Amino acid sequence: xxxxxxxxxxxxxxxxxxxxxxxxxxxxxxxxxxxxxxxxxxxxxxxxxxxxxxxxxxxxxxxxxxxxxxxxxxxxxxxxxxxxxxxxxxxxxxxxxxxxxxxxxxxxxxxxxxxxxxxxxxxxxxxxxxxxxxxxxxxxxxxxxxxxxxxxxxxxxxxxxxxxxxxxxxxxxxxxxxxxxxxxxxxxxxxxxxxxxxxxxxxxxxxxxxxxxxxxxxxxxxxxxxxxxxxxxxxxxxxxxxxxxxxxxxxxxxxxxxxxxxxxxxxxxxxxxxxxxxxxxxxxxxxxxxxxxxxxxxxxxxxxxxxxxxxxxxxxxxxxxxxxxxxxxxxxxxxxxxxxxxxxxxxxxxxxxxxxxxxxxxxxxxxxxxxxxxxxxxxxxxxxxxxxxxxxxxxxxxxxxxxxxxxxxxxxxxxxxxxxxxxxxxxxxxxxxxxxxxxxxxxxxxxxxxxxxxxxxxxxxxxxxxxxxxxxxxxxxxxxxxxxxxxxxxxxx
Amino acid sequence: xxxxxxxxxxxxxxxxxxxxxxxxxxxxxxxxxxxxxxxxxxxxxxxxxxxxxxxxxxxxxxxxxxxxxxxxxxxxxxxxxxxxxxxxxxxxxxxxxxxxxxxxxxxxxxxxxxxxxxxxxxxxxxxxxxxxxxxxxxxxxxxxxxxxxxxxxxxxxxxxxxxxxxxxxxxxxxxxxxxxxxxxxxxxxxxxxxxxxxxxxxxxxxxxxxxxxxxxxxxxxxxxxxxxxxxxxxxxxxxxxxxxxxxxxxxxxxxxxxxxxxxxxxxxxxxxxxxxxxxxxxxxxxxxxxxxxxxxxxxxxxxxxxxxxxxxxxxxxxxxxxxxxxxxxxxxxxxxxxxxxxxxxxxxxxxxxxxxxxxxxxxxxxxxxxxxxxxxxxxxxxxxxxxxxxxxxxxxxxxxxxxxxxxxxxxxxxxxxxxxxxxxxxxxxxxxxxxxxxxxxxxxxxxxxxxxxxxxxxxxxxxxxxxxxxxxxxxxxxxxxxxxxxxxxxxxx
Numbered sequence: 001x002x003x004x005x006x007x008x009x010x011x012x013x014x015x016x017x018x019x020x021x022x023x024x025x026x027x028x029x030x031x032x033x034x035x036x037x038x039x040x041x042x043x044x045x046x047x048x049x050x051x052x053x054x055x056x057x058x059x060x061x062x063x064x065x066x067x068x069x070x071x072x073x074x075x076x077x078x079x080x081x082x083x084x085x086x087x088x089x090x091x092x093x094x095x096x097x098x099x100x101x102x103x104x105x106x107x108x109x110x111x112x113x114x115x116x117x118x119x120x121x122x123x124x125x126x127x128x129x130x131x132x133x134x135x136x137x138x139x140x141x142x143x144x145x146x147x148x149x150x151x152x153x154x155x156x157x158x159x160x161x162x163x164x165x166x167x168x169x170x171x172x173x174x175x176x177x178x179x180x181x182x183x184x185x186x187x188x189x190x191x192x193x194x195x196x197x198x199x200x201x202x203x204x205x206x207x208x209x210x211x212x213x214x215x216x217x218x219x220x221x222x223x224x225x226x227x228x229x230x231x232x233x234x235x236x237x238x239x240x241x242x243x244x245x246x247x248x249x250x251x252x253x254x255x256x257x258x259x260x261x262x263x264x265x266x267x268x269x270x271x272x273x274x275x276x277x278x279x280x281x282x283x284x285x286x287x288x289x290x291x292x293x294x295x296x297x298x299x300x301x302x303x304x305x306x307x308x309x310x311x312x313x314x315x316x317x318x319x320x321x322x323x324x325x326x327x328x329x330x331x332x333x334x335x336x337x338x339x340x341x342x343x344x345x346x347x348x349x350x351x352x353x354x355x356x357x358x359x360x361x362x363x364x365x366x367x368x369x370x371x372x373x374x375x376x377x378x379x380x381x382x383x384x385x386x387x388x389x390x391x392x393x394x395x396x397x398x399x400x401x402x403x404x405x406x407x408x409x410x411x412x413x414x415x416x417x418x419x420x421x422x423x424x425x426x427x428x429x430x431x432x433x434x435x436x437x438x439x440x441x442x443x444x445x446x447x448x449x450x451x452x453x454x455x456x457x458x459x460x461x462x463x464x465x466x467x468x469x470x471x472x473x474x475x476x477x478x479x480x481x482x483x484x485x486x487x488x489x490x491x492x493x
Numbered sequence: 494x495x496x497x498x499x500x501x502x503x504x505x506x507x508x509x510x511x512x513x514x515x516x517x518x519x520x521x522x523x524x525x526x527x528x529x530x531x532x533x534x535x536x537x538x539x540x541x542x543x544x545x546x547x548x549x550x551x552x553x554x555x556x557x558x559x560x561x562x563x564x565x566x567x568x569x570x571x572x573x574x575x576x577x578x579x580x581x582x583x584x585x586x587x588x589x590x591x592x593x594x595x596x597x598x599x600x601x602x603x604x605x606x607x608x609x610x611x612x613x614x615x616x617x618x619x620x621x622x623x624x625x626x627x628x629x630x631x632x633x634x635x636x637x638x639x640x641x642x643x644x645x646x647x648x649x650x651x652x653x654x655x656x657x658x659x660x661x662x663x664x665x666x667x668x669x670x671x672x673x674x675x676x677x678x679x680x681x682x683x684x685x686x687x688x689x690x691x692x693x694x695x696x697x698x699x700x701x702x703x704x705x706x707x708x709x710x711x712x713x714x715x716x717x718x719x720x721x722x723x724x725x726x727x728x729x730x731x732x733x734x735x736x737x738x739x740x741x742x743x744x745x746x747x748x749x750x751x752x753x754x755x756x757x758x759x760x761x762x763x764x765x766x767x768x769x770x771x772x773x774x775x776x777x778x779x780x781x782x783x784x785x786x787x788x789x790x791x792x793x794x795x796x797x798x799x800x801x802x803x804x805x806x807x808x809x810x811x812x813x814x815x816x817x818x819x820x821x822x823x824x825x826x827x828x829x830x831x832x833x834x835x836x837x838x839x840x841x842x843x844x845x846x847x848x849x850x851x852x853x854x855x856x857x858x859x860x861x862x863x864x865x866x867x868x869x870x871x872x873x874x875x876x877x878x879x880x881x882x883x884x885x886x887x888x889x890x891x892x893x894x895x896x897x898x899x900x901x902x903x904x905x906x907x908x909x910x911x912x913x914x915x916x917x918x919x920x921x922x923x924x925x926x927x928x929x930x931x932x933x934x935x936x937x938x939x940x941x942x943x944x945x946x947x948x949x950x951x952x953x954x955x956x957x958x959x960x961x962x963x964x965x966x967x968x969x970x971x972x973x974x975x976x977x978x979x980x981x982x983x984x985x986x
Contacts (some may be wrong), residue, residue, distance in 0.1 A: 054925055124969075127947035133938060140928065141828035144962065191532055247740040251904070251955045253961070326846055406500070409746070423982055435633065442981040445626060453617035455628035457979035462744045468635065468976040469747070476617075483961040484969070485928055486950040488935040492916055 001032030003183075005041050006190045007208040008048040009198065011042050019213040021183050022326040024091035025329040027361040034183045037210040037217050046226040048205025049144040049173035055203045061120070064169060065112035067200040074192035074199075082188045089182040090154050090364065091327035096290055097155070104155040107162055107452060111169035114454075114475045121204060122482075133489045139169035139482040143203045143228025144255075146221045147435065148242070149179030149186060150233035151329050152293045159189040159209060161297070162452075162473055163231030163256075170481040172229070173206045177221055181330050187211075215241075222246050229481055232257040233295070233472065235387075236463045243466050246423035249283065256480045258472045261412040261438075261448040261464040262299035262385050266402070266430060268419025272308045274353040279418065280315045283391075283456055286446035288366045291388030293333065295449040296414055299385055305372065305395035310350070313393050316354030317368050320453065325355050325363035326389055334362040337388035340381075341367060347382065348375045350395060355411050364388045373401045383409060405434060411461030411468070413440040413445035437461055494525030498534050498829060499683045499702040501541040505534050512706040514676050517823040518585035520854040527676045529711045530703040537630035539719040542637040542666035548696045550634050550664040554613070555664060564653055565598045566760060567685035567692075568772030575681045582675040583647050584855065588785055590648070597648040600655055604662035607947075608966045628980045632766070632975040634664035635747075636721025642672030642679060643726035644785045644822050648924040649673070652682040655945075655966055656724030658751075663974040665722070666699045673706040674823050680704075688905045691984060694900065702837035708734075715739050715748065722974055725750040726788070726965065728880075729956045736911035736959050740944075749973045751965040753933075754905040754957040755792035757879050759895070759923060761912025765801045770937070772911065773808045776884075779939035781859045783820035786826065789907055789940040792838055792878055795895055798888035800864065803843070806886050810846030810861050812859025818848050818856035819882055827855040833874075834860060840866045840875065843888060847890040847911075857881045866894045876902060904954030904961070905931040907940035931955055932961065 003018065004011040014037035020029045059067075075082065079101070086097040112119055120163035128134035144165035149158035156162060159176050167174045178186035190209035197207055210217055222230055222245040230246060232239050232255065239257030246255035271279055286298050305311040328334040345352060347369075366389040373396045376382050382392060396402040406415075409485050415434030417424065424431070424443060439460035450458055450473055456475035459465035465472070470480045496511065497504040501911065504530040513522045514611030527731075552560075568575065572594070607613055613912040619847050621627035621696055637659035642651035649655060652669050655712040660667045683702035704708055715723055723739060725732050739748035760800040781897055806894035821827040823857050838845060840862075846859050847860035859882040866889045875885060889895040908927030910917065917924070917936060932953035943951055943966055951966035952958035958965065963973045 124948040126944065126946040132944050133935075135944060135946060137948040137950055143929075179966055243740075243745070246736075252736070252959065253955075254960060334663050424984070436636075439977065440979040440981060441983070442626075443983045445982050451619065451625050451628060451630060453619040455617040455630040456978060457977045459977075461976075462746075466745065467747060469972070471977060479962070483954075484932065484950045484952075484964060486933040486948060488933055490934070490936045491917070 001184055003032050003034045003187070003189060003211070005035060005037045005211055006204040007041050007045045008208055008482035009194060014038050017119060018365065019180060021089050021181060023088050024329065024362040025327045027339070030088055030184060032184050034211040036214065037212050039220060042210060042220055042224070045175050045210065046144060046224045049175055049208065050226040050366060052173050052203035052205035053143060053459060054161040056173060056206045057074065059171070061115040063200070064171060065116050066283065067196060067202050068108045068112040068165065068168060070196035070200050071193055072108050074104060075189065078192060080187060082185065083174065084248045084492060085184045085188055086154050086182070089185055090329055092290055099157045100153065102414050103452060104161055106162065107165045110452065111165045111478065114478070115169050135488050136490065137484050139484045140485050142481050142483050143172060145172045145174050145227050145481055146227045146230045146233065147174055147176045147184070148218060148232040149176060151179055151181050151333065153233065154179070154185045157233040159186045159252045160193055162477060167481045168232065170478050175208045175219045175227070176190060177212055177220060181332070186252060190477065193343050193346055218242065220246055224489040228253055230255040231480065232298055240463070254480070256470055257466045258459060259463050259465065260295035260385050262383065262412065263404060263412060263414045263416070264300045264302060264409060264434070265298045265418065265447070266417040267301065267303040268304070268417065268423040268427060269304060269308070270420035270423040272303065272312050272421065280312060282446055284316050284319055286448045287391045288323065288326065288389045289444050289448065291328050291364050293329060293387060296450060298416065298447055299391055301391055301393040302396060302405070303393065306376065306386045309395060312449050313351060313370050314367065317351060320353045320355055320366045320368055325358045325365045328362045328364045328388060330362060333387060334364060337364055337386065340392055343381060344369050344392065348380055367368060368428050368465060369395060370395065373397055378407060388400040394478055403429065406430065406433045409437060411464040411477045413458060413460045413464045414438050414440045415443060416442040416445065416447055418444050431462065439464065439471065494677055494705070495681060496525050496527045496680070497529045498528060499533050499687060500538045500899055501689060501698040501701055507531050507534055512673065513824060514582050514674065516581050517855040518820045523581055523677060525677050527704040529707065530705050532713060535703060535710060535713055535717070536899055538703065539553050539637060539717045542659055542668055542701065542777070543719040544666040545635060545698035546695035549666060549699045551843060552664070554608040556693070557589065557664060558609050560689060560695050561601045561605040561658065563660060563693050565601050565684055567688045568598060570679060571685060575678065578677045578681055579675070583781055583822055593646065594946060594980060597654055600649065600658050601653065603945065603968065604658045604971065607971070610661050621982070628712050628979050628981050629983065630977050630979045633682065633978050635974050635976050636665060637719050638667050638974055639667045639720045639723045640669045641711060641725040642668055642669060642675070643675050643824065644672055644912050646726065647672070647675040647678045648689060649724040652679045653686055654972060659970045660724065660974045662972050665974050666730055668701045668714060668720070670702065670703050670711045674825070676704050677835065694864065711735065712738055716742060721746055724973065728752060731877035732959065733956070747973070748959055749965065750959045751788065751795055751952060752956050752958065753788040753880065754907065754953065755797050755876065755879050756789055756905060756907045756909070757793045757899060757902060757927070758791045758909040758911065758940070759841045760796040760802070760842040761792060761916040762797060762799070762801070763764065763913035763916040764911040765796065765805050768911065769843060773805060775939055777809050777812055779941045780884045781819065781882045782941065784857050786880060787820060787941050789943060791909065791940055792884060794884055795885040795889060795898070796886070798890060802888060806844060806861065809843060813846045813848055813859045813861055816859045818847040818851045818858045821855045821857040821881060823855060827857060830857055832877065833877070833879045836874060837862050837885065838907050840864060840872055861886060863888065865891055866898060867944035869898060896922065899926045902930060906953045906957045907931050907933045907935060909935040909938065909940055911937050932957065932964065
């Protein structure tokens with residue numbers, strides 16, 4: 001670990017302040033002193049990026065694709081040490097690391113393929129007439145993009161994750177604000193990107209990686225005159241703060257922040273009695289896998305109050321009390337998890353189940369809270385996301401109450417409705433309500449597991465994302481970082 | 494003139510306050526007392542729109558297209574009286590009215606055609622596999638859209654202009670804040686829309702038209718919980734104020750404001766000596782037609798200082814001094830026009846030409862100011878738009894100075910470069926600079942005259958528009974008001 005900031009092609013450590021990363025499973029410091037990026041270094045990175053802009057934009061899509069594919073090759077070379085550092089820094093399993101890294105490399109390969117495909121030939125032409133001029137619309141890169149690493153996706157939504165891959169594919173220089181909880185993983189990946197850039201003759205400044213444990217570097221980055229767009233995955237507080245900075249600049253810029261959601265799941269009566277699908281097992285897995293630290297974790301479960309539904313929930317609860325608590329990503333995740341959960345525990349409850357407590361650091365006890373619709377309506381905080389392995393189930397008196405509750409939820413990444421096809425067709429009004437909130441509606445499934453394809457929408461109405469018209473996942477996420485320009489009467493060559 | 498607010502299908506005049514519209518050519522009041530919309534009426538309109546949302550969205554594209562085409566038919570029925578009121582309220586010529594109305598009807602017909610075409614079938618599908626779910630991405634309406642009428646386009650960017658047509662085509666209810674300077678034209682068009690809506694069985698609330706002479710109604714509209722997007726064409730002050738309200742809501746919404754620009758035109762040396770194109774005539778027409786009241790009027794002309802360029806500008810100037818002053822749209826246009834122009838007149842100038850003064854109201858004297866690059870760099874206000882028939886020409890010492898000036902300009906709707914093809918290929922660096930600012934780059938032409946086709950981009954970097962990723966003109970302007978939703982594992986029907 002060199003612990004330095006990657007300012008274009010140069011490593012830099014001009015600041016005095018350093019920070020370390022802890023292993024969340026042990027709370028012990030890992031190897032590596034990371035130099036907090038100074039404003040001077042930040043300004044140098046943005047200036048370099050701006051200077052590289054036109055040259056990088058002028059590279060052919062084939063050249064950009066080659067760069068993306070070279071990044072994949074470089075990461076594969078260092079795969080073992082990257083995975084070990086991921087495991088040490090995140091507390092997530094090695095198996096999860098492998099799956100997430102594969103997804104990350106696939107994302108890079110997908111964009112390499114997409115920008116060389118005919119689908120990406122976005123020129124729209126209007127032939128000239130005697131009276132009207134020839135017009136040709138092309139999509140050009142929006143400019144330098146600032147990308148914020150996400151705590152819960154050290155690979156797929158960090159250094160060279162979805163946002164970076166989309167921006168580089170679009171022809172935009174990228175400046176990453178590395179996530180302080182996995183600065184080492186960020187550094188290792190950043191080293192690979194720079195090797196690939198040099199190998200592919202990519203202009204100096206197209207990629208930079210900044211270390212920062214404070215919010216100042218991120219704020220300055222979004223306010224910087226050379227930054228033209230922002231990609232962020234994280235909390236509502238973090239995302240809205242960055243959006244505010246972007247909005248209030250002399251020249252405002254789009255801040256695409258994907259800020260998580262509670263992902264309501266409606267279990268229609270037919271789902272509870274369907275012997276073919278083991279819903280309790282499927283839901284429990286979706287709530288607790290990897291410590292429930294997914295923005296698509298089902299945080300709210302809705303069903304009609306009945307003997308069946310109570311038995312169903314008790315079934316899940318009885319499995320929860322036998323679980324081993326999960327290692328959460330770090331103190332900045334485990335502390336708010338318990339703070340929120342302890343608040344939830346004091347509402348009037350029908351049932352509450354939790355895994356046994358642990359003396360080990362950052363362990364998250366899996367839990368299920370069951371409340372009535374009345375209780376749910378009483379406490380605004382029950383609508384909020386609890387990031388970690390918790391779910392709240394709401395027993396509704398009737399459809400009217402259920403509909404009222406859903407229509408009062410905030411914007412969501414996903415909405416799920418489970419039951420028979422007959423039950424679905426009888427509940428199109430519920431589908432419509434979910435549609436008004438969310439970017440993805442799931443039938444007979446769980447919201448976790450985001451397929452990375454062009455047909456995906458990962459976004460939703462505020463606060464799930466800051467702009468429901470874009471997605472953070474899949475081919476179309478590139479359009480966050482492109483803008484149209486029409487050339488009028490230009491020679492066709 | 495009933496002077497009432499159109500709240501869904503009902504005419505309403507619950508407020509006490511009324512206002513009149515003046516004929517700018519005479520400053521005399523026109524027939525009609527317009528009832529200022531009350532907050533109660535506004536809330537009723539937004540509630541009706543929200544209630545109509547799902548039903549209107551569920552109409553087929555063919556049904557929506559029928560509605561748009563019926564609006565065209567209804568407007569044609571009332572064409573004569575609409576044109577007369579346009580002429581009285583705007584001070585623009587009857588000929589201009591006819592051209593603008595034709596464009597407006599064409600826009601409606603274009604959208605009707607576009608949403609029924611295969612190009613608009615935006616579903617993206619990912620077939621399911623053994624392990625992965627079936628995904629289908631569709632584009633759905635974003636929700637109720639607030640549209641602000643533009644002072645300078647009483648037809649094409651007002652009641653049922655480009656924004657309204659795009660929103661209705663997308664399946665969004667529309668609430669128009671009618672422009673107070675042509676409330677009568679707005680009322681007549683609004684009546685046509687309502688007749689079309691009733692004829693086509695469009696749900697009550699899909700269209701409302703609000704009268705307002707104060708900014709309060711517009712502000713409340715953007716802040717209203719049921720409004721989900723905004724379309725605005727107008728001043729930087731107006732647009733940024735609305736954007737701020739949209740950004741600061743509990744649940745922020747996209748405010749697409751197209752706020753004009755100075756539209757730099759670079760005359761390369763080869764353009765000044767080209768006998769084939771009568772540039773002085775073409776430019777003069779572009780600067781002064783319809784009182785220069787276009788957001789694409791060329792406001793800044795750049796050329797290298799030489800005997801030829803001074804003679805060229807003198808040629809334009811000599812025509813200007815013989816012109817008859819134009820009727821401007823009203824006092825709220827003529828007052829700031831003279832305020833800005835009188836400020837300009839006091840800078841150190843190379844030349845200044847203006848048409849004779851007039852005793853008649855709201856007459857705008859055409860004018861041309863010629864300054865050196867040094868003078869231009871001294872006064873920040875010389876970079877600002879002067880809305881009306883004025884242009885500032887800047888004589889640059891050399892290319893270095895020209896490039897420095899262009900790279901310091903604000904975002905623009907257009908950038909123009911005129912000269913021989915050889916000269917163009919030698920000046921690709923200037924094209925790149927213009928590209929970084931503008932949404933449309935013109936070669937050998939003038940920025941006025943916006944062709945309404947899919948290949949058009951009417952937008953640019955801030956402050957030309959609030960979001961450079963969208964256009965306000967052409968088929969693609971519909972995407973401002975659509976958002977993707979992915980249906981996972983839903984039955985295919």
